[in-house]
Amino acid sequence: TESNYDLVIDGVGVNFSGFQAVSNFSMVVKQGEMRVLLGANGAGKTTLMDMICGKTESTEGRIFIGDTEITNKPPHTIARMGVGRKFQIPSVFKKLTVRQNLSVAAMKNTSVFANLGSLKRCIHLDKLEETLELINLTRRADELAGNLSHGETQWLELGLLVILNPKIILLDEPTAGMTADETLKTSRIVNDLKGRHTIVAVEHDMAFVREIADKITVMHQGKFLAEGRIGDIEKSQAVKDAYLGSG
Numbered sequence: 332t333e334s335n336y337d338l339v340i341d342g343v344g345v346n347f348s349g350f351q352a353v354s355n356f357s358m359v360v361k362q363g364e365m366r367v368l369l370g371a372n373g374a375g376k377t378t379l380m381d382m383i384c385g386k387t388e389s390t391e392g393r394i395f396i397g398d399t400e401i402t403n404k405p406p407h408t409i410a411r412m413g414v415g416r417k418f419q420i421p422s423v424f425k426k427l428t429v430r431q432n433l434s435v436a437a438m439k440n441t442s443v444f445a446n447l448g449s450l451k452r453c454i455h456l457d458k459l460e461e462t463l464e465l466i467n468l469t470r471r472a473d474e475l476a477g478n479l480s481h482g483e484t485q486w487l488e489l490g491l492l493v494i495l496n497p498k499i500i501l502l503d504e505p506t507a508g509m510t511a512d513e514t515l516k517t518s519r520i521v522n523d524l525k526g527r528h529t530i531v532a533v534e535h536d537m538a539f540v541r542e543i544a545d546k547i548t549v550m551h552q553g554k555f556l557a558e559g560r561i562g563d564i565e566k567s568q569a570v571k572d573a574y575l576g577s578g
């Protein structure tokens with residue numbers, strides 16, 4: 332069947348021993364779309380991302396990539412089915428170069444079902460160079476990862492994901508701790524990823540959100556509150572009351 336990268340979330344919820352952190356939440360992110368999740372602290376954004384990648388089991392509802400259900404599968408299975416998540420905490424090998432880090436990540440893809448054909452494809456040099464370009468690190472390719480700035484480290488993390496060709500990319504506050512210049516470069520990277528991947532990001536920096544988001548979904552107290560383009564969201568009285576006006 333044709334690959335379909337839509338992310339379909341249908342009425343999911345999670346109950347942590349009596350506390351309903353997310354309830355009856357639905358959203359559809361179309362293939363190639365860049366969606367930002369907004370919500371005050373405790374709104375349930377991280378818990379939702381955790382459910383998508385299998386880190387937290389949902390207690391209600393279902394999640395699909397296209398027609399393929401991924402609800403409550405183990406994280407490694409969901410990863411193999413095409414969901415990549417970038418956390419804020421780096422996982423790069425500091426004593427390897429940028430290029431070596433990317434090569435290692437590319438080989439992860441085949442560590443279980445390796446055969447020569449796919450291995451060759453995975454460490455294809457074009458893909459490596461293309462990824463270096465995309466994450467803005469071509470000139471730093473032979474630098475040790477341990478010598479990168481905070482922003483550069485975050486881009487390398489993104490590269491480690493992208494080189495595996497995920498259908499869905501989940502980003503946890505991708506600009507946290509970045510300088511204005513790094514934030515700007517990150518918006519270019521995310522805009523380059525659009526179309527090729529379906530992306531969901533939790534992000535608070537509204538200037539950055541304006542640069543990257545196709546659409547925004549707002550959560551409030553574990554529930555769906557609103558969805559739309561940034562202009563609609565900023566005009567929404569419900570959103571102002573629940574979130575934008577509160578901070």
Ligand code: ATP
Nearest residue numbers: 347350351352370371372373374375376377378379
């Ligand atoms: P933030 O912007 O602060 O990260 P968030 O929107 O990501 O907020 P979550 O981290 O998803 O919110 O938390 C939603 C609610 O669920 C919070 O009240 C949190 O305390 C609670 N919660 C999260 N994980 C657990 C857990 N493992 N056990 C119990 N409660 C939890």
